[in-house]
Amino acid sequence: MTSVPNEPVPASPCCGDADSFGLLLHFVRQGMIRYLEHALAEQDIGLNFTQFRMLKMLASFPHISASELARRLEHDAGALTRLLDKMQERGFVHRHSCPDDRRSVEISLTDAGRALSRPLRTISDELTEFALSDLSDAEKETLMALLKRVRATLER
Helix, strand or coil: CCCCCCCCCCCCCCCCCCCCHHHHHHHHHHHHHHHHHHHHHHCCCCCCHHHHHHHHHHHHCCCEEHHHHHHHHCCCHHHHHHHHHHHHHCCCEEEEECCCCCCCEEEEECHHHHHCHHHHHHHHHHHHHHHCCCCCHHHHHHHHHHHHHHHHHHCC
């Protein structure tokens, strides 16, 4: 059962440091996932968070190799294969040989997968709007700039 999107996460007795950067990011991410899965269930789209991420990634990168998709989704080859199998069974993705390297498999959205792009983008936009609704425009810009800097530091 999906939690109500704005239901607060109960404090955990083992993790009392509410100001921990890592824990705070974790709780923000978990809250966003709960909101997203609730919205997907409400609209009877029938996807979970991981499947949502894959379809959004494929919408951004229409012809991507399976290995690059696994890297971007941070999945190992086995997990990606199982995910692709499910999504192919549902008619959302297509696997085909890469034209430049026949040993490589390229993944793309089917027409059914592309048809989900608009509702998925709407849900994503609504989630972002809700999550940032208590911030001013200047605070939103500052938050995004700071998170980008933290990300760049961690990617060095």
